[in-house]
Each structure stands twice: as C-alpha cells, then as structure tokens.
Amino acid sequence: MRHTWRWFGPIDKVTVRDAAQAGAVGIVSALHHIRTGDAWPEAEIAKRHEEIKAGGLVWDVVESVPVSESIKTQTGDWRAHITNWQETLRRLSAAGIRTVCYNFMPVLDWTRTDLRWSTRHGAKAMRFDLIDFVAFDLHLLNRPGASHDYDEAIRDKAAERFARMSDEHRSALSKNIGAGLPGSADGYTLPQLLELLRTYSGISRERLQQNLIDFLSEVTPVAEKVGINICAHPDDPPWPLLGLPRILSTEADYLHMLNAVDSRANGVTFCTGSLGALASNDLPAMVRRLAPRIHFVHLRNVRREEQSSPCSFFEDEHLEGDTDMVAVIAELLAEERRRGQEGRSDHQIPMRPDHGQEILDDLQRGAQPGYPAIGRLKGLAELRGIERALSHPRYGLR
Template sequence: MRHTWRWFGPVDKVTVRDAAQAGAEGIVSALHHVPTGAAWTLDEIRKRQDEIRVGGLSWDVVESVPVSEDIKTQTGEWRSHIANWQETLRRLSTCGIRTVCYNFMPVLDWTRTDLHWETRHGAKAMRFDLADFAAFDIHILTRPDAGADYPEWLAEDAAKRFIEMPGEKITALGRNIGAGLPGSADGYTLDQLLEKLRSYKNVDRIRLQQNLVDFLSQVTPVAEEVGINICAHGDDPPWPLLGLPRILSTEADYAHMLTQVDSRANGVTLCTGSLGARPDNDLPIIAKRFAERIHFVHLRNVTRDTDTLPCSFFEDEHLEGGTDMVAVIAALLTEEKRRRVEGREDHRIPMRPDHGQEILGDLTRGAQPGYPAIGRLKGLAELRGIERALLHSHYGMA
C-alpha cells in the first residue's frame, strides 16, 4: 500500500516534514478554505501542491471535495454545485491528482461527544457516548419529537445524565457535535443545526439513496474521462442521527451504490473505524467483497461498549478494538497483487492511519482533534509492520 498522512494545510500543527519523518510517502489534503459548492481553482490546487512539496512529499489524495447539502437534498443551487464538482475533478486531474474522497452524510460529518476522553493508560481518545448524545438531542438541542427516536431506557438515562451535566460539558457537547468537516472553519450553532435538520424534512432514506445515485450518475462519467477514482467514505457513526437518514453504513449500502453506478471510477473509501462501529459489519469480508472498487483506505480501530445497535464506542489503538486488522490488510495486499498482474496503474492502494490517540507530546501540542502526530506515527508503524510481515517471502503474498 502507499502510506499517506492527512494534513490540514499551513494551519496544521503537525507539519508535512513531521509526516515524512513518521514514514508517510504522500499527503492527503483538501482546500478547506474554499466554500462548499464552489469550484476549486487551478491556482489554489497548485499552491497546496507547492506547500506539500516544500515538506518533501506529494499531494496524493484529496479528502475531501465536500458535497453540499443542496446536492444531498436536491434543492437550491444543487445543479450548479454538481457542475462545480465536475469542474473541480477536471482541474485536479490537470494537476496530476488521481484519487478523490468524499462523503454523503447529511448535515454532520463524523460525530463524537468527547474529543479528549481519557483511556486506561492516560492517553486521550475520541469517544461517542450514546447517553450523552441522546441528552444533547433531547435536552440541549431540543429537537422536536427527539425522545421518540430512543428506547425508553436510553431516554431515561439521557434525562439523568442531563440533570447532572455541568455547564461546561453542555457547551462542549454543542461544540463537538455541531462541528463541520474536519479542518474546516464551518460549524453550527444550535439554531443553525435545527434549521439544517428542517431542510431534510422531506428526505428519507430512499430519497437520499436516490440523490446519491443521481449525483454519481453525473460526476462518475467526468471522473472516468479525466482518469480520477472517486471514493465514498462511510457514515460515522454508521446509524441514523438526529432523525437524519444514513445510507453508507453497511455492506448492503455500499453494494447498492456500486451496483447502481457500475463503474470502476466509482469506488469505496474503506474506513475500518466507521464501519467497525457496527457489530454486524465484518471488515475483512467487506474488504474482500469490494476489493476491486476500493480506492482509498482509512485504517483505525474502535472498541464498542456493547454489541447492540447503536452503541457507545471509543477510538482504540490501531491494532486493538473489534476489527481484525491483520485480516483486513491481508485482503488489501491480495487485491494489490491481483491489480499488478492485471497491469493496473492504481495497483498501490493509498492508505492512511486514521485518527489516533493523543500520547506523549501530543497531549500538549493541541493538534486537530483525532489527528495527533505521535499517536498516528505509532499507528502507521504498527500497520506498516503488519504489511511488511505479510509481504515476507515466507508468506507468499509478495
């Protein structure tokens, strides 16, 4: 695999040189300052490439070109936003970039209730606490009829949790849950979040699935034409939130998307952490089933408090948690070998160590939540070790 590292641009407290020293071969980045729905300019793309080259690496993967809420709901400026998405693909291709990740999560990107939860050994990790989230939804956001979306026992736990919740935690929940895309300056106040939720009043799961297919039907031909692989990141967490539908949460969801727009250019960002938060997702099986259409990989692990759905979970160390990382990497290396035999130029699948716990110097660095330097370095080293062992001639995967 090609080992990459997410970098949020010059504002990132973890530098490109840090990534190179950690063992990364390429960078995953985006133009977070460009408004969602606008086309990226050649000048801005090349400027970011130059910023990365100064650090000694190349810009390998875009994560992400945001998909606007207008596109997801097919309202407002959605047609012009799709046209701008197509034009952005053309310009990225002109600059030599061949992989573009995106997601189709309505309103919220990945959602956590705690960005600095303390683990058993004092590291800090991101956590999704189901009772805290329900307390936010029912008692802080006060979404109409929110209580009906939770079982009685959970609604009762949420009420008790809210009564005992200090003011600073209430503020932190609103900030953490209402955050925008990682790296962006966007975010929602409670009133803005409620307004966004109302915009999905007539968008159920079936409608959102069809809107994704409509979007892909228009952008995939452009991706094919310019030699770019686009790849959808899964829902995180992989179940409905705040009354919003989720459509990329399971193996069946991905199978539907790939079947409806059956082109190799239309593919998967395999995120073992996002899908791994569901006990019914078997990540090694999913990696094998969709191997030919996997264009980008996020390797991380989560530990679930229970095997119920939904559940609380936290971001564990990369080789811990519920996902068999050795089996996943073995499936990906098998696919890479098949691609080499086939003669595919994209035989090396870009992978990055996703998220990571804050350890050692990370605890005072103040980096982007989920993206510490040393925690990701540790994860990348562990993942590279698995890959190197599996590729040893004794095991026959080289």
C-alpha cells in the first residue's frame, strides 16, 4: 500500500516534514478554507501542492471535496454546486490528483462526544458515549420528537447523566457534537443545528440514497473522463443520529451505491474505524467483496463498549480494539496483487493511519483532535510492520 498522512495545511501543528519522518510518502489534504459549494481555484490548488512539496512529500489524495447540504437535500443552489464539484475534479486532475474522497453524511461529519478522553494509561483518545449523546439530544438540543428515537431505559439513563453534568461538561458536549468537518473553521450553535435538521424534514433514507445516486450520476462521468477515482467515506458512527438517515454504514449500502452507478471510478473509502463501530460488519469479508472498488483506506481501530447498535466506543490503539487488522491488511494486499496482475494503474492503494491516541509529546502539542504526531507515527509503524511481514517473500502470503 502507499503510506500517506493527513495534513490540514499550514495551520496544522503537525508538519509535512513530521509526516515524512514518520514514514509517510504522500499527503492527504484539502482546501478547507474554500467555501462549500464553490469550485476550488486553480491557484489555491497549486499553492497547496507547493506547500506540500516544500516539506518533501507529494499530494496524493484529496480528503475531502465537501458535498454541500444543498446537494444532499436537492434544494437551493444544488445544481450549481454539482457543476462546481465537477469543475473541481477537472482542476484537481490537471494538477495530478488521482484520488478524491468525499462523504454524504447529512449535517454532521464524524461525531464524538469527547475529543480527548483519558485511556487506561493516560493517553487521550476520541470517544462516542451513547448516553452523553442522548442527553445532548434530549436535554441540550431539545430536538422535537427526539424522545421517540430512544427506549425508556436509555432516556432514563440520559436524564440521570444530564442532571449530574457540570456546566463545563454540557458546554464541551455541545461544542464537540456541533463541530464541522475536520480542519474546517465551521461549527454549529444549537439553533443553527436545529435549523439544519429541519432542512431534512421529510427526507427518508431511501430519498437520501437516491440523492446520492443522482449526485454520482452527474460527477462520475467527469471523474472517468479526467482519470480520477472518487471514493465515498462511510457514516461515522454507522447508525442514524439526531433523526437523520444514514446510507453508507454496511456492505449492502455500498453495494446499492456501486451497482447503481457501475463505474470503477465510483468507489469506496474503506474506513475500518467507522465501519468497525457496527458489530455486524465483518470487515475482512467486506474488503474481500468490495476490493475492486476500494480506492482509499483509513486504518484505525475502535473498541465497542457494547455489542448492540448504537453503542458507546472509543478510538483504541491501531492493533487493539475489535477489528482484526492483520486480516484486513492481508485482504488489501491480496487485492493489490490481483490489480498488479491485471495491469491496473491504481494497483497500489493509498492508505493512511487514521486518527491516533495522543501520547508522549502529543499531550502538549495541541494538534487537531484525532490527528496527533506521535500517536499516528506509532500507528503507521505498526501497520507498516504487518504489511512488511505479510509481504515477505519467504514468510509472507503468496
């Protein structure tokens, strides 16, 4: 696999040179300062390229070109936003980019209740606490109709939890859940979040699935023409939140999308952390079956605190947690061998060590939550070690 590293631009407290020292050979980045719905300016794309080259690496993957809420709901300027998305693909291709990640999660990107939760050995990790989330929904956001989404036992636990919360805890909970895309300056106040939720009134899971297919029907032919693979990131976490539908949480969800727009350019960002939060997802088997359309991989591990869905979970160390990372990597390497034998130009799949626990000097660095320097370095080293062992000509898989 091609080892890459997410970098949020000059504001990132982990530099491109840090990434190179950690063992990455490519960078995953995006123009977070460009307004969602606008086409990315050629000059800004070129500037980001130069910023990455100055650190000694190359820009391999775009994560993400945001899909506007207007596109997801097919309201407002959604057609103009699709046109701009198509133009962004053309400009990225002209700049040498061949992989573009995006997501179709309504309103919220990845959602956590705690961005720096203390683990057993003092590291900091991101965590989703189901009871905290329900307490937020019912007692801070006061979402209309929210009580119908939870059973009585969970509602009672949430009420008890909320009664014991300090004002500081309540404020942090609202800020964490209302955060925007990673790396962006966006974020939602409670009134803004309620207003956005209202825009999805009447949009069912089936309607959102169709809106995704409509979007892909417009942008995939452009991606094909300019030689870019676009790849959808799964829902994180993989279950409905705040009454919003989720449409990329399981293998069946992905097959629905891939079969509806049956082009190799239309593919998957396989995130083991997002999909791994759902106990019913068999990740090695999913890799095996989705393999020809996997264009980008996020390798991270979560530990589920219950086996039900939804559940509480936290970001564990890369080789711990509930995902069999060795089996996942073995399937990915098998797919790379198949692609090489077929002569595919995209035979090497870009991967990055996703998220990571803050350890050692990370605890004072203050980097983007989930994206520490040393925690990701450790993760990349562990993942690279598995890959090297599985690929060894004498001892590895054949």
